[in-house]
Amino acid sequence: MRTLSNLDFLRLWELGVDLHPLDRALLTLSAALPQESYDALAGWPLGRRNTALAEVRLACFGRQMQGWIPCPQCGVRLEFAFDAEALKADPNETEVGFHGLSFRLPTSRDLATIAGEQDTRAAALQLAQQCCTEDRELHTWSEEDLDGIGDCFAQADPMAETRVYLRCAQCEAQWQETLDIAAWLWAEVEARARRLLLEVHTLASAYGWTESEVLALSEPRRTAYLEMVNA
Numbered sequence: 152m153r154t155l156s157n158l159d160f161l162r163l164w165e166l167g168v169d170l171h172p173l174d175r176a177l178l179t180l181s182a183a184l185p186q187e188s189y190d191a192l193a194g195w196p197l198g199r200r201n202t203a204l205a206e207v208r209l210a211c212f213g214r215q216m217q218g219w220i221p222c223p224q225c226g227v228r229l230e231f232a233f234d235a236e237a238l239k240a241d242p243n244e245t246e247v248g249f250h251g252l253s254f255r256l257p258t259s260r261d262l263a264t265i266a267g268e269q270d271t272r273a274a275a276l277q278l279a280q281q282c283c284t285e286d287r288e289l290h291t292w293s294e295e296d297l298d299g300i301g302d303c304f305a306q307a308d309p310m311a312e313t314r315v316y317l318r319c320a321q322c323e324a325q326w327q328e329t330l331d332i333a334a335w336l337w338a339e340v341e342a343r344a345r346r347l348l349l350e351v352h353t354l355a356s357a358y359g360w361t362e363s364e365v366l367a368l369s370e371p372r373r374t375a376y377l378e379m380v381n382a
């Protein structure tokens with residue numbers, strides 16, 4: 152896995168700023184894993200994708216993931232922290248069985264096909280049909296079946312979706328949230344890119360350097376020049 156440079160962060164942000172979150176995730180992986188084609192990455196099970204994104208996060212921003220969220224009941228600001236190492240786990244199986252039928256694990260490509268579907272049941276049905284490796288046209292599934300198929304997917308690929316349990320220290324409300332490593336990492340890529348653009352603007356304005364000259368400076372030198380300009 153490549154470590155992303157400052158130029159990579161800027162290119163990533165520039166290419167992904169108007170894209171769907173699914174494409175941003177694949178774009179980030181493409182930058183870190185240039186030996187893998189975009190098409191191949193789109194066909195990875197979601198847990199494998201998320202594990203690779205957690206590895207990019209570890210390499211670029213470290214283990215500690217800190218954030219905050221308002222309590223849905225009392226509105227108090229709750230701070231939380233996660234270890235990015237805990238978000239890594241490849242799928243246990245490549246296929247799952249349900250009522251005698253085989254299913255492959257859902258991928259980014261599968262999610263892209265249902266991204267526009269507002270009805271969650273219709274989306275779950277389409278996902279099950281796409282992932283069924285047998286005569287899928289012959290099968291219809293009840294809501295319970297679709298839940299069961301979803302549970303099989305979750306057991307076989309636990310990192311496909313990460314649920315976290317939160318409890319408010321103020322009012323003791325308890326609830327679940329989804330920890331979306333792709334969205335989290337993209338927010339960090341975007342913040343890094345915007346910070347770099349501001350630094351380029353400041354130093355280019357002060358010294359007349361080009362963008363590539365500013366980006367070629369080491370972090371300590373760029374910081375030292377910024378301190379002098381801002382002094």
Ligand SMILES: [Zn+2]
Pocket residue numbers: 222223224225226227319320321322323324
């Ligand atoms: Zn609360």
